[in-house]
Structure formats: C-alpha cells, structure tokens
Amino acid sequence: MLIGSITFAQSKNTKATTEVDGVCEMCKARIEKACLNTKGVKYAKWDVKTHQLSLIFDERKTNLKTVEENILAAGHDVKETKATDEAYAKVHHCCKYRDEDVKNDHTEE
Numbered sequence: 001m002l003i004g005s006i007t008f009a010q011s012k013n014t015k016a017t018t019e020v021d022g023v024c025e026m027c028k029a030r031i032e033k034a035c036l037n038t039k040g041v042k043y044a045k046w047d048v049k050t051h052q053l054s055l056i057f058d059e060r061k062t063n064l065k066t067v068e069e070n071i072l073a074a075g076h077d078v079k080e081t082k083a084t085d086e087a088y089a090k091v092h093h094c095c096k097y098r099d100e101d102v103k104n105d106h107t108e109e
Contacts, residue, residue, distance in 0.1 A: 012060045022046065038057070055067060074091075
C-alpha cells in the first residue's frame with residue numbers, strides 16, 4: 001500500500017511598494033534588474049511616470065532594505081536615501097535624474 005502525504009507550505013511572499021528616482025526606460029531596466037538580481041525577489045516593476053516600484057519577494061530570503069541597498073548600488077535614490085555619488089556617476093548621462101535639465105528633457109517626450 002502506498003501512503004502519501006501532502007505538505008502545504010505557507011506562502012512567505014511579501015508585496016511591497018516604494019519610491020525610486022529615475023527618468024526613463026533605461027532607468028526602469030536598471031532598477032528592475034537590480035531588484036531581480038536580489039536573491040528572493042520574484043517580481044519587480046517600476047513605473048516611469050509615478051516612480052513607484054512594486055515588488056514581490058520571499059521574506060525568508062530578503063527584505064525591502066536589502067532590495068533598496070541594491071537599487072542604491074545601481075545609482076538610483078530610494079524614498080529616503082540617496083545613492084552615493086560614485087554609484088550615481090555610473091548611470092548613463094540621459095539618466096541623470098538629479099539634473100533638472102535631464103528631467104525636463106524627459107517630461108517633454
């Protein structure tokens with residue numbers, strides 16, 4: 001006789017949103033890549049217009065602070081923390097979201 005057991009694991013997935021600065025599709029790709037390269041992140045979508053980042057991650061493997069640290073390392077400011085000057089300097093010249101002229105160029109598109 002075959003005896004089987006089924007285990008139902010509780011979902012440890014957490015949804016979170018946060019604000020991330022950026023101006024264009026290149027920023028979107030960089031921000032989402034930084035998130036998805038974080039172990040445990042299953043979903044990341046950043047909205048260019050609202051600057052809102054939506055995440056789903058396994059809270060057993062990561063947390064929002066760790067994801068934000070990876071975004072900062074990629075050169076993008078998060079809600080209450082600025083990326084280092086060194087990290088920001090590495091973003092493409094059209095992605096310099098701290099520069100008013102660059103922001104204005106992207107709002108005209």
